[in-house]
Structure formats: structure tokens, C-alpha cells
Amino acid sequence: xxxxxxxxxxxxxxxxxxxxxxxxxxxxxxxxxxxxxxxxxxxxxxxxxxxxxxxxxxxxxxxxxxxxxxxxxxxxxxxxxxxxxxxxxxxxxxxxxxxxxxxxxxxxxxxxxxxxxxxxxxxxxxxxxxxxxxxxxxx
Amino acid sequence: xxxxxxxxxxxxxxxxxxxxxxxxxxxxxxxxxxxxxxxxxxxxxxxxxxxxxxxxxxxxxxxxxxxxxxxxxxxxxxxxxxxxxxxxxxxxxxxxxxxxxxxxxxxxxxxxxxxxxxxxxxxxxxxxxxxxxxxxxxx
DNA sequence: CCGTATCCTCCTCGATACTG
DNA sequence: CAGTATCGAGGAGGATACGG
Numbered sequence: 001x002x003x004x005x006x007x008x009x010x011x012x013x014x015x016x017x018x019x020x021x022x023x024x025x026x027x028x029x030x031x032x033x034x035x036x037x038x039x040x041x042x043x044x045x046x047x048x049x050x051x052x053x054x055x056x057x058x059x060x061x062x063x064x065x066x067x068x069x070x071x072x073x074x075x076x077x078x079x080x081x082x083x084x085x086x087x088x089x090x091x092x093x094x095x096x097x098x099x100x101x102x103x104x105x106x107x108x109x110x111x112x113x114x115x116x117x118x119x120x121x122x123x124x125x126x127x128x129x130x131x132x133x134x135x136x137x138x139x
Numbered sequence: 140x141x142x143x144x145x146x147x148x149x150x151x152x153x154x155x156x157x158x159x160x161x162x163x164x165x166x167x168x169x170x171x172x173x174x175x176x177x178x179x180x181x182x183x184x185x186x187x188x189x190x191x192x193x194x195x196x197x198x199x200x201x202x203x204x205x206x207x208x209x210x211x212x213x214x215x216x217x218x219x220x221x222x223x224x225x226x227x228x229x230x231x232x233x234x235x236x237x238x239x240x241x242x243x244x245x246x247x248x249x250x251x252x253x254x255x256x257x258x259x260x261x262x263x264x265x266x267x268x269x270x271x272x273x274x275x276x277x278x
Numbered sequence: 279c280c281g282t283a284t285c286c287t288c289c290t291c292g293a294t295a296c297t298g
Numbered sequence: 299c300a301g302t303a304t305c306g307a308g309g310a311g312g313a314t315a316c317g318g
């Protein structure tokens with residue numbers, strides 16, 4: 001039996017792997033942090049609560065959709081808390097939770113590595129691109 | 140005078156911000172690490188050099204395209220080195236550079252935070268989703 | 279064995295318009 | 299002020315086929 005082709009078996013393996021991979025804690029964390037707006041929002045909240053409109057102004061170029069979506073995600077994950085003050089007009093404040101705070105050292109660590117090593121990376125990149133250019137493409 | 144609309148000014152701001160943001164070292168690092176395959180490749184190389192075909196087997200579900208693309212990127216950034224042995228058939232080995240090695244503690248730190256706090260995140264998530272469900276959507 | 283080139287499909291994100 | 303709803307463009311990534 002096994003009328004499955006190699007392609008089919010591969011496909012199954014991929015799906016099983018995806019399912020497993022989606023559960024991986026480090027992966028979930030990286031997926032969160034890698035989001036373009038997440039670290040910016042977290043950083044904007046570092047010094048205390050901020051209003052929605054405040055965040056929207058401080059974080060240049062963010063659309064309403066992405067800001068809301070990002071905040072919702074962070075709230076859902078318990079990294080940020082949302083406080084609604086029912087007045088007219090309404091007032092909404094966002095703030096880091098203790099869990100969110102505990103993440104900040106990690107952000108700092110990333111920042112630190114990047115600052116210490118970015119020049120090496122840039123240099124490597126130029127070497128690499130330079131080498132490519134040499135090996136003649138010339139059309 | 141500025142005949143620019145608010146939308147136009149916003150667009151300019153966004154582009155300027157994008158350009159600035161793209162330069163940010165932490166961002167570049169996060170963008171690299173967040174790539175689905177990067178951490179897997181780095182981890183697969185942790186214990187020494189590996190052949191291309193070896194990596195392709197160890198990393199379930201990766202396509203040739205993505206594996207090559209990932210390795211090229213890492214090589215370009217100086218995190219991984221590529222050694223070609225001209226035989227028939229060819230043999231290619233990949234290995235972490237010292238720069239690449241220096242990144243591993245960071246990966247470990249992420250792994251560690253995730254493992255320590257993932258349950259809090261999951262719990263928060265269930266609370267959040269549960270609360271949503273309560274506030275009656277019932278269409 | 280180690281790739282590159284092409285096509286094609288999701289899926290994310292921004293723009294826009296509307297609501298409590 | 300603080301969102302939600304909808305739509306369309308663009309890019310990332312997989313399948314497939316071919317080259318050194």
C-alpha cells in the first residue's frame with residue numbers, strides 16, 4: 001500500500017510540523033516581539049500609562065487598525081492592561097502589566113546585542129555584497 | 140501654503156518613519172530572529188557544521204527555497220559560514236561563525252523567558268477569550 | 279548533491295468610511 | 299475620542315521544474 005507520493009508525505013510532515021511548531025513557546029514569543037508595532041508600543045508604555053490617542057501620536061506612522069490590533073493582542077496575552085474611563089468623550093488608558101514589565105529586560109537584551117554587534121553585521125554584509133559584485137554579473 | 144492633505148502628510152511621515160525604522164539595529168535583529176526558519180537553522184548548527192542535505196532533513200517541513208534563502212541571509216550577515224568542497228557530487232557545509240555563536244545566548248534567553256512565562260500568557264489568553272464569549276455574541 | 283527560476287496562492291497591512 | 303468594518307494591493311513563501 002501507501003499510494004502516497006513523496007510530495008504527499010512531505011505535505012503531511014509539514015502540517016504536523018507546523019502544528020507542533022505553533023505550540024513552541026519561544027516561537028510564540030518571537031512571533032509577538034517580531035511584530036513591527038509590538039516593541040514600539042511596549043517601549044512607549046515603559047514610563048507609565050498612556051492614552052490611545054497619545055500612543056497614536058507618539059508612534060509615528062501607525063494606522064488606527066494596527067494600533068488597535070496590536071493593543072488587543074498585547075492585552076489578550078496579558079502584557080498590557082486596558083482601563084476605560086466612562087466620561088464624555090471616553091478615555092482609555094493602556095499600561096504594562098507586571099508580566100509585560102518582565103519582558104522589558106529581554107527587549108533591552110536584544111537592543112544591547114544589536115548595538116554591540118550591528119557593525120560586524122554591516123561589515124559582513126558589505127563583504128558579501130562586494131564579493132557578489134566581483135563575480136561578474138554585467139548584463 | 141501646503142496644499143497637502145492630512146492623508147498626504149501622514150503618508151510622508153510614514154515613509155520617513157519607515158526609512159528611519161529600517162535602520163534601527165534592534166529592529167534588524169528582531170526581523171532576522173523572527174523569521175520562521177532562522178532560529179531553527181541556528182539551533183541545528185549549534186553542535187557544529189552540518190551539510191546542506193543534513194539540515195534539510197533535520198529541519199522538518201522546510202522547502203529548498205526557504206532553506207537556501209535562510210542560509211544565504213545568515214551568511215550575508217556573517218552569522219554562518221559556507222564551505223564548499225568541490226568533489227562530485229559537491230559537498231557544502233554550514234557552520235556558525237563566532238558572531239553567530241554570540242547570538243545563541245540571546246536565543247537561549249528568549250527560550251527561557253518563554254518557558255517561564257508561557258503559562259501566564261496562556262491563562263491571560265483564556266481569561267480574555269472567555270470574557271469575550273460572555274459579553275454575548277450570539278448571532 | 280546543491281542549488282536557481284518561475285509561478286501562484288494566501289495573508290498581512292494600509293486606506294477609507296462609518297459608529298457609540 | 300476610541301474604536302469597527304470592508305476592500306484592495308503587495309509581499310512572503312510553497313510547489314514545481316530545471317541547471318551546474
